[in-house]
Amino acid sequence: MENKYLSKRIERVTPFYVMELLEAAKEMEAKGEDIVHMEVGEPDFPTPDIIKKEGQKAIQEDRTFYTNSLGLAELREKIQKYYLKSYGLTIQKERIIITIGTSGAFAIIFLGLLERGKNLIISDPGYPCYKNFGYLVEANVCMIPVTEQSAYMLTEEHIINLEYKPDLLVISNPSNPTGSVYDIETIKGLYKEVSKRDGLLIIDEIYSGLNYSDKKFTAASISEDIFVVDGFSKTYAMTGWRLGWMIVPEWFIRTAKKIGQNVYISSPSISQYASLKAFDAEADIEMMKNTYKKRRDFMINELKGMGFYIPVVPEGAFYIYAGIEKWGMDSMDFVKRALYEARVAITPGYDFGNFRAESHVRFSYANSLERLKEGCSRLRKWIEGLK
Numbered sequence: 001m002e003n004k005y006l007s008k009r010i011e012r013v014t015p016f017y018v019m020e021l022l023e024a025a026k027e028m029e030a031k032g033e034d035i036v037h038m039e040v041g042e043p044d045f046p047t048p049d050i051i052k053k054e055g056q057k058a059i060q061e062d063r064t065f066y067t068n069s070l071g072l073a074e075l076r077e078k079i080q081k082y083y084l085k086s087y088g089l090t091i092q093k094e095r096i097i098i099t100i101g102t103s104g105a106f107a108i109i110f111l112g113l114l115e116r117g118k119n120l121i122i123s124d125p126g127y128p129c130y131k132n133f134g135y136l137v138e139a140n141v142c143m144i145p146v147t148e149q150s151a152y153m154l155t156e157e158h159i160i161n162l163e164y165k166p167d168l169l170v171i172s173n174p175s176n177p178t179g180s181v182y183d184i185e186t187i188k189g190l191y192k193e194v195s196k197r198d199g200l201l202i203i204d205e206i207y208s209g210l211n212y213s214d215k216k217f218t219a220a221s222i223s224e225d226i227f228v229v230d231g232f233s234k235t236y237a238m239t240g241w242r243l244g245w246m247i248v249p250e251w252f253i254r255t256a257k258k259i260g261q262n263v264y265i266s267s268p269s270i271s272q273y274a275s276l277k278a279f280d281a282e283a284d285i286e287m288m289k290n291t292y293k294k295r296r297d298f299m300i301n302e303l304k305g306m307g308f309y310i311p312v313v314p315e316g317a318f319y320i321y322a323g324i325e326k327w328g329m330d331s332m333d334f335v336k337r338a339l340y341e342a343r344v345a346i347t348p349g350y351d352f353g354n355f356r357a358e359s360h361v362r363f364s365y366a367n368s369l370e371r372l373k374e375g376c377s378r379l380r381k382w383i384e385g386l387k
Contacts (some may be wrong), residue, residue: 009135009138009212010136013132013135013136013194014128014131014132016128016293016315016351017332017347017348017351018039018040018347018348018351019348020033021039021335021336021339021345021347021348022037022040022277022345023063025037025039025339025345028105028339028343033343034343035339035343035344035345036343036344036345036367036372036375036378037345037364037367037371037376038344038345038346038363038364038365038367038372038375039335039346039347039364040364040366041176041234041317041318041319041344042167042239042366043233043234043237043239043288043318043366044069044096044112044366044367044368045236045237045284045288045291046276047236047237047238048236048237048239048284048285049273049282050277050280050281051236051238051275051277051278051281053273053276053277054273054274054275054276054277055177055241055270055271055273057380058270058273058274059270062249063269063270063273064269065269066265066266066269067098067259067266067267067269067272068266069210069261069265069266070094070095070097070098070253070255070257071098071099071228071245071254071259071266071267071272072098072101072269072272072273072276072307073093074276075098075272075275075276076093076096076097076098076245077093077281078275078276078278078279079096079245079280080093080096080121083218083220087217087218087219087220087221089218089220089221091220092250093245094253095224095247095248095249095250095253095384096245096246096247096249097197097245097246097247097248097253097256097260098243098244098245098259098267098272099231099243099245099246099267099337100153100242100243100264100267100268101231101233101242101243101244101259102204102229102230102231102233102244102246103129104242104244104260104263104267105229105231105244105245105246106129106130106133106170106202106204106261107133107231108246108256108259108263109202109246109248109256110133110134110137110139110168111137111201111230111259112252112255112256112259113167113168113276114134114137114139114167114168115137115139116139117139117140118139118140118167118168119139119140119142119164119166119167119168120134120139120140120141120142120167120168121144121159121162121166121167121168121169121170121199122134122141122142122143122144122169123144123145123146123152123153123154123171123175123353124141124143124144124145124146124348124353124354124355125146125152125177125321125352125353125355125356125357125360126143126171126172126175126176126177126352127172127175127176127177127180127204127352128352128353130170131143138143138345139167139168139187140164140250140370141161142164142166143351143353143355144158144162145355145356146158146355148311148312151162151178151180152175152178152289152312152321153171153175153182153186153369154171154190155181155186155189155190156186156189156192156193158189159190159193159194159197160193162197162241165190165198165199165211166193166197166199167193167199167200168199168200168202168359169190169199169200169201169202170196170202170203170204171190171201171202171203171204171387172203172204172205172206172207172380173203173205173207173208173219173315174206174207174208174210174211174314174315174316174317175317176207176317176319176352177251177319177321177347177351177352177362178312178314178319178321179206179296179313179315179316179317179318179319179320179321180223180316181211181213181314181315181316184215184217184221184222187203187219187222187338188222191219191222191223191225191226191303195225200225200226200227201219201225201226201227202226202227202228202229203226203227203229204220204229204230205218205219205229205248206229206230206231206233206234206235206244207235207316207317208230208235208316209234209235209236209285209289210234210235210275210289210292210316210317210318211316212289212292212293212296212315212316213315213316215315217279220247222236222332224249224250224353225249226324227245227246227247227248227249227252228246228247229244229245230244230245230246230247231243231244231245232244232271232275232361233284234277234317234318234338235288235289236275236278236281237288238265238271238275239273240269241268241274241275242268242271243268243271243272243275244269244270265381271354276277279360281287290342291369292318292365294365294369295318295365295367295372296314296318296320296365296371298365298369298373299320299346299352299365299372299376300320301355302376302380303320303322303376304362305380306376306380306383307326307327307383308322308323308324308326309322309323309325309326310322310323311323316372318364318365318366319362319364319365320361320362320363320365321349321360321361322361322362322363323359324359324360324361324362325359327386329372330348330358331348331350331357331358331359331360331361332348332350334348334361335347335361336347336381338379341382342378342379342381342382343378344375344378344379344382345365346361346362346363347362347363347364348361348362349361349362351366
């Protein structure tokens with residue numbers, strides 16, 4: 001029922017269907033049901049011990065006060081060294097800003113750059129929070145359909161064919177929900193075309209540490225005008241610590257500082273101190289990445305064997321975007337029946353856009369191989385009963 005006190009903009013913001021399914025799954029589990037979770041995009045690994053111990057130390061030493069609104073100088077220096085070591089790239093420390101997760105980064109960027117009348121360009125399917133942030137700042141959200149022909153990625157041609165100005169183009173690399181990984185030439189092409197039309201490019205690199213391809217680079221190496229967003233949640237298994245960072249053009253630093261000071265004052269101090277050790281957890285990170293890759297290979301083989309349409313093998317993140325046309329069922333009905341009849345939780349395509357959403361679902365393999373095997377066994381039996 002409509003509430004007269006709510007703002008009009010909030011009506012356009014969509015909830016996560018996956019969270020509703022998760023709640024239903026939790027209710028079933030509370031009643032003793034065993035549910036295999038393949039729906040939520042959250043690492044199943046604990047935060048590496050070296051990071052947790054540093055967080056505990058910070059608490060014991062009472063380092064629980066506000067930090068600089070741009071983040072701890074020591075942490076920004078650590079990130080600066082990370083880019084130098086990983087990509088041979090020198091970035092001014094001043095351009096590195098610590099945020100409350102990557103969501104905090106997008107809130108600052110969108111508040112600073114978008115408003116009514118400006119166009120936000122995203123892919124369909126794509127990460128749903130982008131469009132919802134766009135709605136909150138009353139921008140025009142323009143979703144461009146992408147298919148397996150472009151490996152579910154945006155290209156120069158997509159931008160060239162736009163009939164409106166791309167004020168802000170946002171892509172994730174690796175991508176959610178498809179796991180596609182852009183190569184550097186494609187990113188350069190997108191930057192060129194967006195810049196020609198006086199627009200800006202944002203690259204979300206939150207899954208950069210979970211890249212199984214040989215296409216390893218950062219968009220920060222292309223131009224200082226590109227906004228790069230990254231964080232600790234996925235690669236470092238730190239979702240609950242709520243800490244991210246962004247690399248911004250020099251002209252945006254003051255704006256980011258003003259917005260951050262007013263919206264959240266500073267990022268969590270304990271999380272920042274703990275993250276000083278994140279870049280020393282290389283063995284843990286490599287183990288997690290290799291484990292995800294093994295799970296991906298298992299899941300691809302199993303799902304294809306059941307009849308799921310997977311034309312593009314994901315090269316990053318921990319997702320598989322699969323077609324379900326074979327069964328002639330809407331994706332929402334498909335995932336509900338899979339939950340209640342097979343006891344397996346997956347995500348409907350509707351969470352990621354409108355284009356062919358009814359015929360696609362997303363699997364997350366951020367679960368143990370043992371549980372994934374059990375989930376696939378249940379799905380196979382259930383699907384055989386649909387024939």
